[in-house]
Amino acid sequence: MDNMGSLNHxxxxxxxxxxxxxxxxxTQKDTSPTDMxxxxxxxxxxxxEMAVHVSAGKIKKSCSTLEAERDLxxxxxxxxxAKTAHFNSTLAxxxxxxxxxxxxxxxxxxxEAAALKAVSDRCMxxxxxxxxxxxxxxxxxxxxxxxxxxxLEMKRLTHEKMKEMEELTSKKEHADSEKYKAVLEKGQENLxxxxxxxxxxxxxxxxxxxxxxxxxxxxxxxxxxxxxxEEFPISD
Amino acid sequence: xxxxSLNLSDSDRSSSSDQSGSSRSSNRSLRVAEKERRKNEAExxxxxALKYFSAVEAGTPVFGNDEFENNLVLVERVAYSRGLPPxxxxxxxxxxxxxxxxxxPCVRVLKCLIPASVVxxxxxxxxxxxxxxxxxxxxTQVLFIKWVLTVFDMIDAKDQLRAIYGFIFNFVTxxxxxxxICHLLYLLTRxxxxxxxxxxxxxxxxxxxxxxxxxxxxxxxxKVFCPELVTLSIPSRMRSGFRNHVSPWKSALxxxxxxxxxxxxxxxxxxxxxxxxxxxxxxxxCHLQLPAVTCVINKDAQTEQSSSRKLVPxxxxxxFDQLLKNVHRIELPAQMGSLLxxxxxxxYLDCVQDESALLRLNFWLGCALxxxxxxxxxxxxxxxxxxxxQFLNRLLSAQHxxxxxxxxxDTFLYKFLNVWDGSLLRPxxxxxxxxxxxxxxxxxxxxxxxxxxxxxxxxxxxxxCGLIECLNNMLLKxxxxxxxxALEDDLDISLNSHTSxxxxxxxxxxxxxxxxxxxxxxxxxxxxxxxxxTLLLSFILDFYETVCDTFLKFGLPxxxxxxxxxxxxxxxxxxxxxxxxxxxxxxxYKVNLTSAKSQEKQKEQAFHIxxxxxxxxxxxxxxxxxxxxxxxxxxxxxxxxxxxxLLLNSEVPQYWTSFDLIHHPAFMSYALDFHQKCWPSRKNxxxxxxxxxxxxxxxxxxxxxxxxxxxxxxxxxNVSRQVTAGDAQHR
Numbered sequence: 001m002d003n004m005g006s007l008n009h010x011x012x013x014x015x016x017x018x019x020x021x022x023x024x025x026x027t028q029k030d031t032s033p034t035d036m037x038x039x040x041x042x043x044x045x046x047x048x049e050m051a052v053h054v055s056a057g058k059i060k061k062s063c064s065t066l067e068a069e070r071d072l073x074x075x076x077x078x079x080x081x082a083k084t085a086h087f088n089s090t091l092a093x094x095x096x097x098x099x100x101x102x103x104x105x106x107x108x109x110x111x112e113a114a115a116l117k118a119v120s121d122r123c124m125x126x127x128x129x130x131x132x133x134x135x136x137x138x139x140x141x142x143x144x145x146x147x148x149x150x151x152l153e154m155k156r157l158t159h160e161k162m163k164e165m166e167e168l169t170s171k172k173e174h175a176d177s178e179k180y181k182a183v184l185e186k187g188q189e190n191l192x193x194x195x196x197x198x199x200x201x202x203x204x205x206x207x208x209x210x211x212x213x214x215x216x217x218x219x220x221x222x223x224x225x226x227x228x229x230e231e232f233p234i235s236d
Numbered sequence: 237x238x239x240x241s242l243n244l245s246d247s248d249r250s251s252s253s254d255q256s257g258s259s260r261s262s263n264r265s266l267r268v269a270e271k272e273r274r275k276n277e278a279e280x281x282x283x284x285a286l287k288y289f290s291a292v293e294a295g296t297p298v299f300g301n302d303e304f305e306n307n308l309v310l311v312e313r314v315a316y317s318r319g320l321p322p323x324x325x326x327x328x329x330x331x332x333x334x335x336x337x338x339x340x341p342c343v344r345v346l347k348c349l350i351p352a353s354v355v356x357x358x359x360x361x362x363x364x365x366x367x368x369x370x371x372x373x374x375x376t377q378v379l380f381i382k383w384v385l386t387v388f389d390m391i392d393a394k395d396q397l398r399a400i401y402g403f404i405f406n407f408v409t410x411x412x413x414x415x416x417i418c419h420l421l422y423l424l425t426r427x428x429x430x431x432x433x434x435x436x437x438x439x440x441x442x443x444x445x446x447x448x449x450x451x452x453x454x455x456x457x458x459k460v461f462c463p464e465l466v467t468l469s470i471p472s473r474m475r476s477g478f479r480n481h482v483s484p485w486k487s488a489l490x491x492x493x494x495x496x497x498x499x500x501x502x503x504x505x506x507x508x509x510x511x512x513x514x515x516x517x518x519x520x521x522c523h524l525q526l527p528a529v530t531c532v533i534n535k536d537a538q539t540e541q542s543s544s545r546k547l548v549p550x551x552x553x554x555x556f557d558q559l560l561k562n563v564h565r566i567e568l569p570a571q572m573g574s575l576l577x578x579x580x581x582x583x584y585l586d587c588v589q590d591e592s593a594l595l596r597l598n599f600w601l602g603c604a605l606x607x608x609x610x611x612x613x614x615x616x617x618x619x620x621x622x623x624x625x626q627f628l629n630r631l632l633s634a635q636h637x638x639x640x641x642x643x644x645x646d647t648f649l650y651k652f653l654n655v656w657d658g659s660l661l662r663p664x665x666x667x668x669x670x671x672x673x674x675x676x677x678x679x680x681x682x683x684x685x686x687x688x689x690x691x692x693x694x695x696x697x698x699x700x701c702g703l704i705e706c707l708n709n710m711l712l713k714x715x716x717x718x719x720x721x722a723l724e725d726d727l728d729i730s731l732n733s734h735t736s737x738x739x740x741x742x743x744x745x746x747x748x749x750x751x752x753x754x755x756x757x758x759x760x761x762x763x764x765x766x767x768x769x770t771l772l773l774s775f776i777l778d779f780y781e782t783v784c785d786t787f788l789k790f791g792l793p794x795x796x797x798x799x800x801x802x803x804x805x806x807x808x809x810x811x812x813x814x815x816x817x818x819x820x821x822x823x824x825y826k827v828n829l830t831s832a833k834s835q836e837k838q839k840e841q842a843f844h845i846x847x848x849x850x851x852x853x854x855x856x857x858x859x860x861x862x863x864x865x866x867x868x869x870x871x872x873x874x875x876x877x878x879x880x881x882l883l884l885n886s887e888v889p890q891y892w893t894s895f896d897l898i899h900h901p902a903f904m905s906y907a908l909d910f911h912q913k914c915w916p917s918r919k920n921x922x923x924x925x926x927x928x929x930x931x932x933x934x935x936x937x938x939x940x941x942x943x944x945x946x947x948x949x950x951x952x953x954n955v956s957r958q959v960t961a962g963d964a965q966h967r
Contacts, residue, residue: 088804096894099901120905131943
């Protein structure tokens with residue numbers, strides 16, 4: 001690029017100065033200005049292409065990592081499958097050999113065999129006991145699950161009933177008011193209007209008290225009023 | 237002094253004029269004792285100090301005032317040793333906030349306001365009014381509000397505070413005060429407090445300050461009370477709890493309460509099923525106390541209007557009948573956390589589904605859990621055991637009673653799993669984990685599986701067993717919920733009566749499948765890591781006992797076979813219990829699959845068990861029968877492939893018989909035992925002689941009588957045998 005810069009400068013000086021190139025510039029490889037311009041153009045083209053290739057290479061690289069990440073879980077599960085298969089086969093082989101040896105030993109009648117037999121008898125007894133307990137546990141667990149299901153069913157029914165009750169109570173309220181609908185609506189409107197006024201007045205009074213920095217607690221009348229500024233006698 | 241002598245002379249006069257006997261004299265001695273006491277009190281330096289602070293003139297200088305300094309030091313000493321009684325709190329708070337001696341003593345006094353029992357509401361109200369009247373610096377105001385928040389549960393009643401809601405709300409515009417004021421307002425808000433202009437103010441503040449969590453919390457509470465007034469959308473899973481502000485009084489409060497030995501607040505009065513045994517115990521940490529169920533209004537005021545009051549406070553109900561009678565007019569206490577201790581309250585809450593109450597309860601619960609387990613910066617983690625244990629047990633029993641969890645505890649758990657070490661309060665945390673409702677399959681990996689995987693593979697065998705059991709319970713609960721709530725197939729089922737998240741049947745099935753596959757993967761890998769440890773295998777088989785019956789027991793049309801990493805280690809197990817259980821599981825799978833197939837034909841419902849499932853099942857059963865019955869181990873096409881040479885090198889004669897019912901590691905002892913009993917005289921024990929038809933059926937009978945019902949069912953349903961005349965067994 002520095003070469004480009006100096007070349008540019010050279011070209012500029014040649015182009016600016018009228019007339020033929022000065023003696024000093026002709027030492028630059030006897031190329032005419034047009035040739036130099038052409039060279040410049042070629043070089044800039046080549047640089048552009050190189051830049052495009054570099055960026056394309058980058059994109060390709062990021063694409064491949066994305067793909068690799070997508071395939072990673074599959075590869076991992078394949079790996080796990082292979083490991084499991086290997087483990088299982090090894091397990092089968094080991095157990096087979098081990099128990100063949102144990103069986104052969106137990107068929108004999110030397111003291112080691114007797115010890116082995118004693119251990120295996122104890123194991124059998126424990127297994128029966130365990131089986132018994134597991135049966136009980138299974139039975140109890142089934143009962144627990146049943147009870148939990150029933151309780152949950154009760155809960156659901158309770159909620160349903162509560163919803164029905166709410167619907168009924170709200171319906172009942174409206175049933176009688178059909179006749180006086182217009183009057184009720186007008187009344188409601190008025191209520192809203194006065195309610196808004198009341199709230200606004202309360203707010204304004206509160207604002208005044210705050211702005212004047214009055215200690216309203218000390219005056220009993222003011223206190224009584226200020227303590228009611230949140231209340232509204234008719235509930236919403 | 238003069239007053240005392242006057243009283244004495246009074247009593248002298250009255251006693252001399254009296255004729256009757258002992259009652260008068262005993263009264264007299266009482267009076268004398270009373271006067272003595274009052275005289276002592278009047279001379280007590282603490283009482284004198286309080287008198288000073290209540291009577292000091294405005295404008296008295298602070299610097300160089302020895303009397304002031306001595307009295308304040310005395311008060312501070314009492315405060316830090318046994319806490320200040322309510323009257324002292326009133327006096328000192330009034331003194332500080334009225335700025336009678338300027339602003340400097342105010343901070344100092346606020347810092348030493350450690351209450352011994354209760355904080356009178358009057359004092360707090362007065363202080364708030366002073367705060368709006370005087371020019372107190374912002375930092376001091378912040379300190380005051382922090383103090384109110386710290387002792388909030390100890391304030392004896394809240395009705396007056398609610399009456400000045402508007403005055404408190406006014407402070408929200410002050411940027412530094414805003415978070416704390418929002419927190420305080422959250423605790424005091426009722427439906428009537430929600431006004432349009434307040435909502436507007438909060439939205440303005442949000443515009444200025446951004447979507448701060450404290451503003452969002454308060455707005456969400458407003459929205460629950462009056463959804464029509466608050467139209468902005470609140471994200472449903474907010475960071476729960478207001479930020480844990482550092483409270484300078486906490487450690488001093490702890491010290492005082494420890495020294496006093498008895499809880500400041502009395503025990504919970506509602507005791508129907510859950511008994512509160514904690515009142516005799518020392519309380520260590522404030523934030524884990526389940527506060528008492530109290531009324532909002534002070535007791536004295538209440539007795540006057542009890543007949544005309546429309547609402548019955550929950551604290552007054554003693555039995556279920558009373559609850560039923562008053563169910564339409566119950567007033568909930570101000571502190572929602574107190575409901576967790578009483579089953580009556582929980583029952584009511586569950587029935588009525590009051591959203592605001594649930595929101596506040598979740599908020600309190602979230603705060604408590606976060607403060608205790610996530611935010612504790614001090615090194616007192618080792619002391620958390622006893623209190624935290626009791627609290628979590630209480631929470632667990634509440635969840636157990638309601639048969640569902642709380643959303644704040646779920647959120648807390650998701651965060652806690654990332655920092656948990658796997659051993660702190662393990663049974664409680666695993667219990668809470670099993671109560672999490674169905675998680676949508678898109679989030680379940682990130683929220684649950686990733687932290688659990690990390691914990692699982694870096695922990696001990698017992699944790700692995702515990703976690704598998706926890707996930708088993710979780711699956712059971714999900715399935716139970718489904719079997720009760722999914723009445724129609726395609727309708728949205730609501731997961732949790734508290735949340736509004738709905739899930740379709742297929743979404744639910746996806747989540748269940750994800751869970752089962754996750755446990756399958758964990759099980760396979762852990763069995764390899766732990767060398768097929770029997771205890772671990774037992775818990776895994778427990779899980780698959782649940783999975784094999786999802787269709788018949790719970791009505792969910794889903795059948796998932798155990799992966800090879802579980803099936804084969806279970807089959808090759810050296811103890812007969814595991815093999816028997818595997819046989820039982822396989823038998824149940826067959827029953828479920830046949831039932832599903834027949835239902836599919838009859839009802840033509842949408843569910844469909846894939847061919848792959850049937851193939852996997854057949855594969856497993858064929859393998860088992862070949863090994864156990866036909867003595868054809870290592871047959872071509874099975875998963876266990878070992879080269880011919882390798883098998884010959886193992887020097888096991890007739891290796892293809894090595895896993896049948898006679899030679900299997902689990903049953904070999906039984907075969908030897910049977911052989912011994914059958915032919916006691918034979919010297920050369922040849923186990924293969926048991927394969928002859930008569931000994932074989934006797935041996936089978938003997939084996940099945942050992943309690944191996946699973947094996948019996950499996951053999952009966954999968955193996956067709958010739959039934960000889962003398963054979964007692966029926967198919």
